[in-house]
Amino acid sequence: MKWVDTILGRTKPKAANLDALFAVPGAAIMLEAALGLTSAGAAAVCFKPASGYDFASACNEIDELLALAGKESGSTVSQSEDSYGYHWIVVHDDDMSDLVTTVHMVNSSLAERGYENQLLASVFAFRGDGGAVTYLVYLFKRGTFYPFVPAPGGGEKRDNQRELQLQGALTGEVPLEADLTRWFPIWGAPVP
Amino acid sequence: MSTGRGYPRDAGLAARMTFVMFLLGLLYVAVMAGLIAAGVNFAFVFILAGGLLFAQYYFSSKIALFSMNAHEVTPAEAPQLHGIVDRLCALADMPKPRVAIAESDVPNAFATGRSPSDAVVCATTGILRRLEPAELEAVLAHELSHVAHRDVAVMTIAGFLGVAAGFITRSMFWFGGGIGMGGGRDDDDDGAAQWLVIMLVSILVYAISFLLTRALSRYRELSADRGAAIITGAPATLASALVKVTGAMGQIPTKDLRAAEAFNAFFFTPAIAPGFSISSLFSTHPTLEHRLAQLAELERTMGHQGGGV
Numbered sequence: 001m002k003w004v005d006t007i008l009g010r011t012k013p014k015a016a017n018l019d020a021l022f023a024v025p026g027a028a029i030m031l032e033a034a035l036g037l038t039s040a041g042a043a044a045v046c047f048k049p050a051s052g053y054d055f056a057s058a059c060n061e062i063d064e065l066l067a068l069a070g071k072e073s074g075s076t077v078s079q080s081e082d083s084y085g086y087h088w089i090v091v092h093d094d095d096m097s098d099l100v101t102t103v104h105m106v107n108s109s110l111a112e113r114g115y116e117n118q119l120l121a122s123v124f125a126f127r128g129d130g131g132a133v134t135y136l137v138y139l140f141k142r143g144t145f146y147p148f149v150p151a152p153g154g155g156e157k158r159d160n161q162r163e164l165q166l167q168g169a170l171t172g173e174v175p176l177e178a179d180l181t182r183w184f185p186i187w188g189a190p191v192p
Numbered sequence: 193m194s195t196g197r198g199y200p201r202d203a204g205l206a207a208r209m210t211f212v213m214f215l216l217g218l219l220y221v222a223v224m225a226g227l228i229a230a231g232v233n234f235a236f237v238f239i240l241a242g243g244l245l246f247a248q249y250y251f252s253s254k255i256a257l258f259s260m261n262a263h264e265v266t267p268a269e270a271p272q273l274h275g276i277v278d279r280l281c282a283l284a285d286m287p288k289p290r291v292a293i294a295e296s297d298v299p300n301a302f303a304t305g306r307s308p309s310d311a312v313v314c315a316t317t318g319i320l321r322r323l324e325p326a327e328l329e330a331v332l333a334h335e336l337s338h339v340a341h342r343d344v345a346v347m348t349i350a351g352f353l354g355v356a357a358g359f360i361t362r363s364m365f366w367f368g369g370g371i372g373m374g375g376g377r378d379d380d381d382d383g384a385a386q387w388l389v390i391m392l393v394s395i396l397v398y399a400i401s402f403l404l405t406r407a408l409s410r411y412r413e414l415s416a417d418r419g420a421a422i423i424t425g426a427p428a429t430l431a432s433a434l435v436k437v438t439g440a441m442g443q444i445p446t447k448d449l450r451a452a453e454a455f456n457a458f459f460f461t462p463a464i465a466p467g468f469s470i471s472s473l474f475s476t477h478p479t480l481e482h483r484l485a486q487l488a489e490l491e492r493t494m495g496h497q498g499g500g501v
Contacts (some may be wrong), residue, residue, distance in 0.1 A: 161327075180444050
């Protein structure tokens with residue numbers, strides 16, 4: 001009963017489509033072929049830590065899972081905090097599909113334990129000619145991707161032209177965020 | 193058409209364009225037949241409407257420049273602008289149009305003139321300030337495509353019926369009212385009924401041709417986008433200029449996701465479903481999304497071709 005929910009102000013969060021993450025290796029091949037971008041071998045999952053014992057235990061569980069996954073795939077995993085109070089799980093792996101699998105595992109473990117609302121985004125880092133960094137951002141709540149390219153000059157400026165070019169290249173590869181107003185930058189991500 | 197050898201064709205776009213032009217022609221024939229059947233002094237209507245059309249066509253560049261408060265500039269006054277136009281004309285193998293600048297902060301550019309040899313390309317000071325040189329080049333390439341496609345002539349002819357119908361409608365109100373007041377009561381009711389029918393028909397015709405010319409205009413815009421993308425070889429640059437010019441570059445936010453998230457209570461709300469809106473039916477330009485999608489598609493295909501060479 002949708003209208004009852006509307007009257008009572010209840011919204012149902014959209015179920016995240018984590019499977020979209022598995023499109024990233026294909027998109028990476030496309031980016032390398034079309035634009036010369038190579039994976040920086042690093043990705044990160046950004047989430048807002050909730051208070052409470054339960055969440056802390058979930059995080060511990062993830063730590064254990066990550067340690068296991070790291071042993072299996074050779075991914076190295078670390079964690080960090082940022083100035084916004086968000087928590088980052090940083091994954092390093094030169095193999096793109098292992099990288100994606102680990103990122104997927106972090107996302108799904110948190111989601112399975114009912115912390116979907118805590119998850120913000122996953123960020124994949126790519127490098128172009130001359131080492132300039134390009135990000136492919138996955139918005140957890142929207143299940144969509146968008147490119148984020150910091151301008152080479154620094155100073156929190158973004159290269160919109162390059163981003164639109166990437167939009168062209170990524171069309172059909174990954175579910176792209178059609179609403180440009182949601183292409184939020186993520187400055188100072190702890191990757192690569 | 194005058195698109196040159198280097199331009200790959202877009203069959204779908206061309207087909208839709210032809211279809212709209214066909215509908216316009218059909219409407220034209222229908223209204224002519226209707227008018228003759230109604231017994232209107234055909235020559236009188238035609239000469240007046242034709243005269244108006246000719247004036248619009250012949251003085252198009254002067255009218256446009258005057259209404260935009262634009263003035264022509266010499267290469268010495270605007271070397272950068274002239275340089276870009278020179279290069280593009282050499283690339284497209286077309287005569288160089290006159291170059292004008294309009295004093296306006298609204299970022300815009302337009303091309304006008306009845307033929308490529310008579311054309312004027314005009315940019316506002318607002319657009320000159322806002323765009324990077326490469327983006328300005330892409331915008332001017334779009335305007336030069338309009339010149340090469342003879343869009344002023346095409347749109348004038350397409351608009352002819354609208355002008356004619358609008359003129360007839362107005363003259364019905366003037367002359368029809370005048371005759372009625374002049375005590376033409378002895379005229380049989382047939383005449384009055386005829387006037388009414390013609391009036392209704394011309395209003396209807398005007399409304400339909402209005403929609404069709406606007407649809408045609410949107411296709412010409414997409415064609416010009418395409419031409420510009422191909423001439424400059426950089427669809428993304430035109431896309432970026434379009435986004436800046438339409439004020440939508442502001443759409444791509446500069447505020448950090450994590451900062452924005454805290455304030456955005458409606459983050460879950462799905463975006464409004466994309467579709468065919470009323471406003472896009474009436475507008476002379478395609479929506480930004482539509483134009484960007486076409487340019488993104490071009491970027492893809494050109495990227496593939498470039499990779500193969």
